[in-house]
Amino acid sequence: xxxxxxxxxxxxxxxxxxxxxxAASGSFFSFYVMGxxxxxxxxxxxxxxxxxxxxxxxxxxxxxGRFTISRDNAKRTVYLQMNSLKPEDTAVYYCHADWRSDYxxxxxxxxxxx
Numbered sequence: 324x325x326x327x328x329x330x331x332x333x334x335x336x337x338x339x340x341x342x343x344x345x346a347a348s349g350s351f352f353s354f355y356v357m358g359x360x361x362x363x364x365x366x367x368x369x370x371x372x373x374x375x376x377x378x379x380x381x382x383x384x385x386x387x388g389r390f391t392i393s394r395d396n397a398k399r400t401v402y403l404q405m406n407s408l409k410p411e412d413t414a415v416y417y418c419h420a421d422w423r424s425d426y427x428x429x430x431x432x433x434x435x436x437x
Contacts, residue, residue: 325426327418332431343403345418356421357401361414408435
């Protein structure tokens with residue numbers, strides 16, 4: 324069983340930055356494929372970014388060049404640095420782990436508004 328706890332969401336003005344963190348449990352964190360998803364009201368959950376154990380990354384087209392996913396295996400934590408935020412980035416952001424099964428965090432709200 325893998326437990327995921329997100330933090331770092333909040334309210335930010337357009338053009339601002341936020342960094343999300345996701346702390347994971349388990350001794351095999353370095354093997355997990357970690358990802359960030361988001362779900363806006365009335366929309367389906369979508370992949371934002373993912374990072375493999377080999378540090379390969381994948382981004383949604385809408386966030387390329389603005390968001391950066393990274394991981395610290397010693398801290399069992401994955402991060403999502405979000406820059407140049409736009410109102411359309413407003414959503415609940417979920418941390419995801421792929422390790423023999425799918426695991427989800429509880430979500431953290433990100434609101435981009437002036």
